[in-house]
Amino acid sequence: MISSGAPHHPAAPLGAESSEAPKGSRPISPFRPRKRRSRRLESRGLNGETEGASTPRAEGAPKNTERVGVRVFLVDDHAVFRSGVRAELSRETDMEVVGEAGGVAEAVAGINSAKPDVVLLDVHMPEGGGVAVLHGIDSGPVCLALSVSDAAEDVIAVIRAGARGYVTKTISGAELADGIRRVAGGDAVFSPRLAGFVLDSFTGKSPVPEPPLDPELDSLTPRELEVLRLLARGYTYREIAEKLFISVKTVETHASNVLRKTQQSNRNALTRWAHRRRID
Numbered sequence: 088m089i090s091s092g093a094p095h096h097p098a099a100p101l102g103a104e105s106s107e108a109p110k111g112s113r114p115i116s117p118f119r120p121r122k123r124r125s126r127r128l129e130s131r132g133l134n135g136e137t138e139g140a141s142t143p144r145a146e147g148a149p150k151n152t153e154r155v156g157v158r159v160f161l162v163d164d165h166a167v168f169r170s171g172v173r174a175e176l177s178r179e180t181d182m183e184v185v186g187e188a189g190g191v192a193e194a195v196a197g198i199n200s201a202k203p204d205v206v207l208l209d210v211h212m213p214e215g216g217g218v219a220v221l222h223g224i225d226s227g228p229v230c231l232a233l234s235v236s237d238a239a240e241d242v243i244a245v246i247r248a249g250a251r252g253y254v255t256k257t258i259s260g261a262e263l264a265d266g267i268r269r270v271a272g273g274d275a276v277f278s279p280r281l282a283g284f285v286l287d288s289f290t291g292k293s294p295v296p297e298p299p300l301d302p303e304l305d306s307l308t309p310r311e312l313e314v315l316r317l318l319a320r321g322y323t324y325r326e327i328a329e330k331l332f333i334s335v336k337t338v339e340t341h342a343s344n345v346l347r348k349t350q351q352s353n354r355n356a357l358t359r360w361a362h363r364r365r366i367d
Contacts (some may be wrong), residue, residue: 096277101367156181160193160203160228164185164212168256172207172233175260191215191316195223195331203228205267208250210234210241215316221248223313229270233263237278252276304364306348312366314341318354318355319361 145228161169169187186201188194191214198206198220201337206228210217216248219231229323232245232253242253251270254263255278266276307315310331317327324342328335351357 142266143301146165156366157201157205157267158183158185158201159267160185160194160198160201160206161187162189162198162206162212162217163209163233164189165209172263176264176267179264182264191219191223192330194220198224198228200332204271206230207233207267208245210236210245217245217250217317218248219313221245221250222309223308231270233258233265233361254278303349304366307345311341311345311348314338315345315349315357316359316366318342318345319366321358 116293159176161172161184163169163172166189169189173184173187176184185203186197188197190211191210194206194208202225203352206220206224208220208230210232211234215222217230217234230245230250232242233256234241234253236254237255245253252266252275254266254276258266260280269276280349304312313331314327317330322330324335324338327338331338346352346354346357349357349360351360
């Protein structure tokens with residue numbers, strides 16, 4: 088646990104909301120200038136509604152568009168757990184949860200639309216889990232894996248896929264908020280002992296084998312890989328467009344690029360190529 092010098096208040100579990108707000112002054116965020124917050128901004132909840140009394144905004148006056156320090160997107164297939172994390176992060180004045188998702192396709196579309204600073208990412212979910220999300224999203228957000236698993240193969244898989252850190256769900260709310268700030272600032276964050284798995288993978292001591300080199304597969308963009316995965320499952324272009332929230336024309340362009348890069352002549356050959364590499 089992280090000590091701040093103030094009286095210690097035990098952190099609530101991530102899966103449960105607290106009925107009492109934390110006492111004492113809040114730390115000044117490293118992501119915002121040191122200035123006094125307005126009463127209206129301090130009383131605004133994550134859902135955009137004000138909490139308590141506030142001066143009504145005059146009709147026609149511009150809305151307060153001041154941006155909080157870190158915009159966070161939650162990805163976990165358990166809605167109750169997402170609610171608990173959202174409640175914990177709502178205590179932080181320098182963070183805002185801008186979206187959440189319970190599945191891979193929903194997460195990819197939501198992250199690419201919301202463009203958050205940090206994605207809290209569950210590792211084990213249907214349709215490919217956290218690794219599939221990492222392969223499907225646009226560049227920009229920093230991903231911090233948040234999982235019940237502390238297995239070496241899970242840690243190394245998501246780090247190889249692009250995550251900036253990995254923490255387990257035993258972490259406290261305060262520690263999670265600190266981890267989000269750190270990855271947003273460029274640091275790598277790991278729960279105790281998990282960092283050793285990553286170091287071992289770079290020194291050749293890891294029990295998890297390195298994935299074989301595949302230049303054709305590596306040449307695909309994250310979006311092309313997502314389209315390839317859906318094509319291999321038998322989806323039509325129109326179904327892929329609806330699932331990824333893109334146009335049919337865009338799907339056709341991605342599919343054409345995938346065929347060219349993988350040197351396959353048609354969709355049937357491409358499907359066999361994908362299945363040999365267990366891309367489905």
